[in-house]
Structures are given as C-alpha cells and as structure tokens.
Amino acid sequence: MAEYPSSFDKEDLLKCARGELFGPGNAQLPAPPMLMMDRITDISADGGAHGKGHVLAEFDITPDLWFFDCHFPGNPIMPGCLGLDGLWQLTGFNLGWRGWQGRGYALGVGEVKLTGMVRPDRKMLTYKIDFTKAVQTRRLTMGVADGIVEADGEVIYQVKDMKVALSES
Secondary structure, eight states: OOOOOSOBOHHHHHHHHTTOSSOTTSOOOOOTTSOOOSEEEEEESSOSTTSSOEEEEEEEOOTTOHHHHHSSTTSOOOOHHHHHHHHHHHHHHHHHHTTOOSEEEEEEOSEEEEOOOOOTTOOEEEEEEEEEEEEEOSSOEEEEEEEEEEETTEEEEEEEEEEEEEEOO
C-alpha cells in the first residue's frame, strides 16, 4: 500500500484534481466547482464498521455556492445528486489512496434515500463512507461502500452498495 497521510486539506484535494497526488492516469477528483468536499479528515483501508476502510470528509456550505443560483431561483436547494457525487468522489479517492492504479468511475448504487435538504443557511456537510468490499485482482479494482451525508449533524442522505471501479484504460 502506498504511504499517504490520513487527512487532506483543500490544497491536497486540488492537487488530486490536477492529477498530481496519485500520479498521471490514476484516481483523480474533479476540479471546482464539481469538487464536493473541502477536506478529508480521516481515511483508512481497514477502519469503518466492516473493517474494510472508511472516509470522513467535510464540505463548507456558503450561500454563494454555484448551484444555489440555478436550483431553484427563489427556492435554493443543493441538488441531491451532488451529495451522491461527493460520496462517489470520496469512494474513488480511497481506492487511489490505497495505491491502486487506474482512473475512477462510478458503477452504480443499490439504494439512495434523501430525507433532508441543503439550503444556503446550512454550514457544513459531513460525508461518512464505510467500505463493505474492496477488491483488487488482475482484472478488477473496485470498492463497494455504504455512506451517509449529514448537514450540520442531521442525516439527510443515505446510500447502500455504492460501487466505484478503477480502470487503467
């Protein structure tokens, strides 16, 4: 396993978006404004509820975030799909953090529950991801995880069986 720290600040995440953290052709986060987190506070390959790895991350919410102006005018709400994308981004980041090779892409999610909203008065989202499976073989590199998103401590999104793979092609 590669030796990376267990936490990352915004500049580290921007390095990953530029392809500078895990190297060319490997796991890469999107650049702003699609980067859906500001920091990773903890990451592991053997922690979490199932002992298969976890990620904890945070995203600062401010009223001037790009999506509030367009979704919806006069009734600003962060699109739920962006929270799901943040979970996928972090799942792929964990695979790259393990030192596994290839570019990340989402394969799907088994179940999604949206039970709350992110409005401009919220202060912070917290992402919590627990891996249920992390597989690396000659033909397949994939992580399967469950995740939640909290807004100011309130669970607002829950996902089960989120899948992300790495591919060298």
